Amino acid sequence: MASTPVETEIRRLIAAAGPMPVAQFMALCLAHPERGYYMTRDPLGAAGDFTTAPEISQMFGELIGLWAVSLWRLMDSPDRIHLVELGPGRGTMMRDALRAAQVVSGFVSAATIHLVEISPVLKERQRHTLGSLGLPVHWYDSLDDVPDGPLIVLANEFFDALPVHQAVKQADGWHERVVEIGRDGKFAFGVAAQPIPHFERVVPAALRLAPLDALYEWRGDHMALEIARRVVRFNGAALVIDYGHAESQDGDTLQAMGAHSFADPLRSPGSVDLTAHVDFQALRETAESMGARVRGPVGQGDFLRRLGIESRAGALKKSNTADRTVDIDVAMARLVEEDSSAMGRLFKVIAVAHPGLGPLPGFDG
DSSP: OOOOHHHHHHHHHHHHHOSEEHHHHHHHHHHOTTTOGGGSOOOBSTTSSBOOHHHHOHHHHHHHHHHHHHHHHHTTOOSOEEEEEESOTTSHHHHHHHHHHTTSTTHHHHEEEEEEOOOHHHHHHHHHHHGGGOOOEEEESSGGGSOOSSEEEEEESOGGGSOOEEEEEETTEEEEEEEEEOTTSSEEEEEOSSOOTTGGGTSOGGGTTOOTTOEEEEOOSHHHHHHHHHHHHHOEEEEEEEEEESSOOOOOOOEEEETTEEEOTTSSTTTSEEEOOEEHHHHHHHHHHTTOEEEEEEEHHHHHHHHTHHHHHHHHHHTSOHHHHHHHHHHHHHHHOOSTTSSTTTEEEEEEEOTTOOOOTTTOO
């Protein structure tokens, strides 16, 4: 198989500087400015590589929209509110959320829409999806560029695509896991020659007695810190929905998806999606370090049921055909059930909020 452009670039960098950390490899594969996976395609839907909850059913985005309205009310219904989505995909969740939010007077007119998106292809899809709403929409490459002010942040399957570092425990300490060129000329995993200095101090306590060859994953904390800083300083909350583990643990969760099937993460760089599970304990502790109050994580199934997905499904079924009724039931089951083929347990929901906000829908009570 011919090399991809991203593979050629990675090989050049390894030849010049030696094996590269897994996080750098992942960042290049996904976000290379010209050839990265997200920069060159729409990865969603049947013709893509994976499907997200908003594409499964309108109910998902509608309930998120009503959650945002509830937050706005808890914030005493400010005249202006930034509604921010990180990694908005095709814009489907934002479209459905805003449609549902229109049932509450004042929210849509108070909201300014801010989308954080690096993909030119997906930005164009978002313009098409949201264009009919007649609302001003602003795009940014980074959350850092979004204007200050009261805000509600939505992030569905965003954190899992942020580059993940990996470290392997050896006799002399934890060594960063790297990507190198194997003897057969193909990419292979290896470990850096020297241990990471003082890494034992930052490894979660539960992993300090981990056996040799245990693998630990972590992400940079800038995004979590920036979200928490904003909601604490300017008032508001963030809703993070993703797949991962509630408590920090060891294990390799780096995976690749292509054409809705698992793939080798080291093959065809830039042509397959790369993700890793979200460590919700690390996310929670980072946000709390900034003074934010954190709710959750709770399973996506429990969260959506508390928001009323079953009632919404019933209302939709009353106005649809028998065939469409079956589709609604199938979609709801995929979103809330807890078996291995559904999203209800693996996907979790966490809220990062201003400490002064009261009970949050879906979490408290």
